[in-house]
Amino acid sequence: MNTYFTEEGSVEAVNARIASDTEPRLAEVMSALVKHLHAFAKEVQLTQDEWEIGIDFLTKTGQICSEERQEFILLSDTLGFSMLVDAINNRRPEEATENTVFGPFHVVGAPERPMGASISLDGKGESCLFEGRVTDLDGNPVEDARIDVWSDNSDGFYDVQQPGIQPKWNNRGIFVTGPDGCYSFVGIKPVSYPIPDDGPVGQMLGRLGRHPFRPAHMHYLVTAPGFQKVVTHTFVGDDVYLDSDTVFGVKRTLVAPFEAVEGGATMWRSPFDFVLVPIGKDQ
Ligand code: BEZ
Ligand code: FE
16 A cells, blocks of 8 residues: 555555554554544644644643643543543443542641541631531442542632641542431631733743633532542532633533521531442442
8 A cells, every 4th residue: 555645545544554563552553543643634724824833832731730630631621531531431320429620739737637527727717517428329328438628718729839838738628428318517608819921831821812701609529449530520509600611611410509597507508419330330
């Protein structure tokens, strides 16, 4: 086969170079990537100037990455790609709790706190009792579920974004269920916040007339022996950004009640149950 490069035969010219003993999955992924990348350039008739702008954008995206900042993930998130990969890999029965985007602000090693304890260490914000049950698909309680939670403070920042300003582990904690599968903790009613938008991704959003905000949410990572991990949030239902989350993370089933409490220990109460799927169960 002639594999000299031509516009028409561009995909074949490149993919013919993949060695026959290449690991099959790598060959499959790379050849599809080349196919779709070339189709994209052909569809939009990409100009040389536009190609250079794209290369410059990707270069700047890489250059701003550090231990603390992952601009490529932010790019993936804002293009809806993170949510797509998550959806492909987490198809679940209808009654199970849905996943959503993980985000960059989880920290491994948050303190395990007694059930019912407060995660709000800066004394700011409107207090909220988060409570519910962790069950299997049949409604049986799940014991030993680890519920790792994190949220922003009332100024819209995670503790790791404000070291020295917020107490370490502010609005974070891990709660482990007992035989009844119940959990409860006190946090604050989360507030909406912009994702880091002072880099190339923020510029892209600006050029596209998109805002950088996420609707208010509480993050959860729920793990339990024998069950599939759930990476999710609950969302505050009256948030103005609910329909335009900049990373497309909102799902109808994850919008939780936030009820005002009259004369209680907290100003708000947000009930939400987690339904886990056993490992090995197909959709
Ligand atoms: C977050 O919810 O923490 C988040 C998710 C995606 C990008 C930036 C932040
Ligand atoms: Fe978040």
